[in-house]
Each structure stands twice: as structure tokens, then as C-alpha cells.
Amino acid sequence: MTRLQLIGLAAATALFATISAHAEGDKVAGRKLIYTCAGCHGVPGYTNAYPQYPVPKIAGQNAQYIVNALHGYQSGDRKHPTMGAQAESLSDTDIQNIAAYLSSLAK
Numbered sequence: 001m002t003r004l005q006l007i008g009l010a011a012a013t014a015l016f017a018t019i020s021a022h023a024e025g026d027k028v029a030g031r032k033l034i035y036t037c038a039g040c041h042g043v044p045g046y047t048n049a050y051p052q053y054p055v056p057k058i059a060g061q062n063a064q065y066i067v068n069a070l071h072g073y074q075s076g077d078r079k080h081p082t083m084g085a086q087a088e089s090l091s092d093t094d095i096q097n098i099a100a101y102l103s104s105l106a107k
Contacts, residue, residue, distance in 0.1 A: 025099055061107075066095075
């Protein structure tokens with residue numbers, strides 16, 4: 001391997017490690033934060049009162065989906081009064097931690 005290829009490989013590895021570490025989050029911290037989530041998302045067969053629809057199960061959901069959804073509620077791109085209020089109080093670190101924990105659970 002040439003020196004340039006080695007430098008490129010080292011840079012790519014460092015970037016991947018940084019991205020992976022950021023996306024992981026802290027599962028232990030996330031577990032402590034989901035106590036309010038379980039009140040709706042952890043109840044089998046639970047439906048939302050208005051508009052009426054089945055509340056989705058989020059255990060085992062893809063971490064990036066959870067991150068995107070919570071950021072969507074924060075920005076107002078996704079609209080649901082309860083979820084908007086819940087997401088408003090979360091920091092980016094909280095969201096990463098919640099996503100790490102929920103995605104680690106079995107569906």
C-alpha cells in the first residue's frame with residue numbers, strides 16, 4: 001500500500017469511529033429517560049384518543065429513525081401535541097441515549 005492510501009484508510013477509520021461513537025449513545029442513560037415513553041408506547045393494544053390510531057411500539061426500532069422522529073417533533077415537522085411536548089424537553093444527547101436504548105431492545 002502506498003503512503004497516500006494508508007493515510008486515507010487511517011482517516012476513514014477515524015471518521016467511522018467518530019460517527020459510530022456519536023450514533024451509539026449511552027443505553028444506561030437512555031433507559032432512565034424513557035419512563036414517560038413507556039406510558040403509551042409500552043402498553044399492548046393502546047390507541048391514541050385523538051386522532052384515534054394505534055400507538056406504535058418503539059422497542060427495537062432503528063436508532064436513526066427514533067432520532068429523526070424526535071427531532072421532527074422538536075422542529076414541528078412532525079405534529080402530535082404530546083410527542084411535541086415530550087421532545088421539546090430533550091437535548092441532542094438525551095435523544096441519542098434514548099435511541100441507543102430503545103434500538104437495543106427486542107421487538
